[in-house]
Amino acid sequence: MRVRVEGAEVVRGSRRLFVDRWNVPAGARRCLAGESGSGKTTALHLLSGLLAPERGRVEVGDVCVSALGEGDRDAFRARSVGYVFQDFNLLPGLSAQENVALPSSLAGQAPAVARRRATELLERLGLDGSRSVTQLSRGERQRVAVARALAARPGLLLADEPTASLDPVRRDQVLDALFSLAEGATLVLVSHDPAVQARFDERDDAADLFRWEPT
Amino acid sequence: MTLYGLVRRALRRRRREGLALALGVALGTGLVVALLVLRADLEQRTARAVAPLVVGAPGSPLQMVLSELLFVDEPAGRIPRTVLAELRAHPSTRVALPVARGDAFHGYPVVATEPSVTDGTWASLREGRVFAPAAREVVVGAAVARALDLRPDDRVELGHGREEAAHAEPELWLVVGVLAPTGGAVDRALFIGLEAFYGVPDHRAVVAREGESLTAVWLVPKAGMHHALLTGALRGRQDLTVAEAEVELGRLRRVMGRVDRLVLGLAGLSLLVALLGVAVSQHQAARSRRRELALLRAIGAGRRFVYGLVLAETAWICAVGATLGLALGHALVWIGGTWFEAQIGFRPELGWNHESVLVAVAVIVTGTLAGALAARGVYGLDVPAALDDA
Structure with missing residues (x-):
């Protein structure tokens, strides 16, 4: 899925973020670098439909996300977007398999199909799906989070500092997992870690793309 | 999930x-x-009183309804059995039934009365037969039979209960019948013959001293104005109290x-x-x-x-x-x-x-x-x- 943002404005707190133009071709693997507070996470929220711009257009694939109502953006996100957070954000009461199967269920897949897909992804990552996520190491948890983001076969995969809290070995494992499982999805990964940036052929700098102004 | x-x-x-x-x-x-x-x-x-009117010793009409029609209070006093004949002779009376309460069996009141208690006006038999007036025989209400698992041919010791101390020797009574359920107080009582009641040794002495007495008479007046006529006539009596079930239950x-x-x-x-x-x-x-x-x-x-x-x-x-x-x-x-x-x-x-x-x-x-x-x-x-x- 290609990503196209034009003239988008969104207010967060007492500031307004401007995204004049930002394009990511379909199937690209793009690293978004930049200082803390430069608007990287807010930009991912715009792409995922978690935030709606006050002005401008946000397009993902054939969908103009900025024109959708909240319910339709929820449905779009369930269907088309996978999200990996910095601190895993796994649901603590569920097993690894249940965490991974959840987005597929939310996207409307039958529970058995969702479970099968979850098991397949976890096996590819060498993880035991029956274990509670509280029993997993940090690296394992983040790999479960990667599997969860890819469970519903999204066209757009967003990863917000997914390796920030991991040591180099686990960082590489998580990146390997992301690259091997993405299967043609467009990947936009936020990171200010040079070692992570070095794994990407293409890189965008938040300072060039985004601009904050007081409201 | x-x-x-x-x-x-x-x-x-x-x-x-x-x-x-x-x-x-x-x-x-x-x-x-x-x-x-x-x-x-x-x-x-309290929805359905056994009888529309009850006559008893002077006192509170409400207490009389509670004790003599609903069996949830103790009898307040006694009236001579001769009153029954007077009430039956009154032109406004359709049916009158004598009642003498006193003993209890496992908390259920034992009511001495006449066999006509099972004639359909007050209750009907579900099984067995009615007691003979002077025999040590008992007919039990539906709730009593169910609660105590009583059936005809069982024997019960009616000396038990609240007045147990008054009886020196156990009195075995034969269960001869079980009443059909009525949804009223009759279901929670045991019925025996008046003559049998007076014949109990302790009661015999009282009867010899004070004459045969009742705790109440259940009354059904004839239709129409007779209810008012009967209550009006009885309200003038100093030696009796008449209670209208509906009025007292409403209160x-x-x-x-x-x-x-x-x-x-x-x-x-x-x-x-x-x-x-x-x-x-x-x-x-x-x-x-x-x-x-x-x-x-x-x-x-x-x-x-x-x-x-x-x-x-x-x-x-x-x-x-x-x-x-x-x-x-x-x-x-x-x-x-x-x-x-x-x-x-x-x-x-x-x-x-x-x-x-x-x-x-x-x-x-x-x-x-x-x-x-x-x-x-x-x-x-x-x-x-x-x-x-x-």
Whole structure:
């Protein structure tokens, strides 16, 4: 899925973020670098439909996300977007398999199909799906989070500092997992870690793309 | 993983808190249900008096109705048996039945009367035959037969009960019949012949000293104006009291109604406090789980789904509480049955009470709505801000 943002404005707190133009071709693997507070996470929220711009257009694939109502953006996100957070954000009461199967269920897949897909992804990552996520190491948890983001076969995969809290070995494992499982999805990964940036052929700098102004 | 599965897991994680909330709801519901069951039982007991009129010794008409028609109080005094002939001779009387109360068997009153008690006016036989007037034979009411597992040919020792001390030797009486259920006080009594009653050794001495006496006469006047004529004639008597069942029961219901409303109000208040607790707890839970709920939104759950999740949790807590409350209310009545029996002479019967079920449904609906209001912030959750929460 290609990503196209034009003239988008969104207010967060007492500031307004401007995204004049930002394009990511379909199937690209793009690293978004930049200082803390430069608007990287807010930009991912715009792409995922978690935030709606006050002005401008946000397009993902054939969908103009900025024109959708909240319910339709929820449905779009369930269907088309996978999200990996910095601190895993796994649901603590569920097993690894249940965490991974959840987005597929939310996207409307039958529970058995969702479970099968979850098991397949976890096996590819060498993880035991029956274990509670509280029993997993940090690296394992983040790999479960990667599997969860890819469970519903999204066209757009967003990863917000997914390796920030991991040591180099686990960082590489998580990146390997992301690259091997993405299967043609467009990947936009936020990171200010040079070692992570070095794994990407293409890189965008938040300072060039985004601009904050007081409201 | 369905909504149900997520609710189940969320409640499992909060099981102590959820259980405490459900128990609070159960306690409030249980109190209300117990009172409703008791009220329904009392209403059923007082709904149908055995006779429209009762005549007895001078005293309170209400007490006479309670003791002689409902058997929930002790007889106040006695009248000579000769009064019966007078009442039967009155032109407005259709039927008159003599009644002499005194003994009790396992808390159930023993009523001495004539065999015509089973002629259909007051009660009918379900099985067996009626007692012979002078024989040591007894006919038992339907509730007594059921509670004490009595049937014809059984023998009972009528010296037991409240007046046990008055009898030196056990008196074995033969059960000869069981009455069909009437839904009234007759079901909870045992009936023997008047002559047999007077023939009991202790009673014989009293009869020899004071003559044959009754505790009351049940009266059915002829139709039309005869009810007024009969009561008018009897009200002029200094040696008798006539009580109209409907008038006295109406007075009793008015008094009971006030107390009943007060107690129900207090129980309802405790239920309200419990539901308020559920609402406050769900509000706090929704606040403390903002990040988790935001995460669900971020991975594709709609806000109605997430709100539904919180609502379903609340509904589940209230449903468990209401169901436990229904059971608790009935258990309270059952456990308190012995105490009631000792205090007011009868054991409340547990039966289907649709008001209790309505209360349980109302608890679930009200609790869920209260939880819905308290957790409404979930609906408008600022997902990016909640995801940023540390």
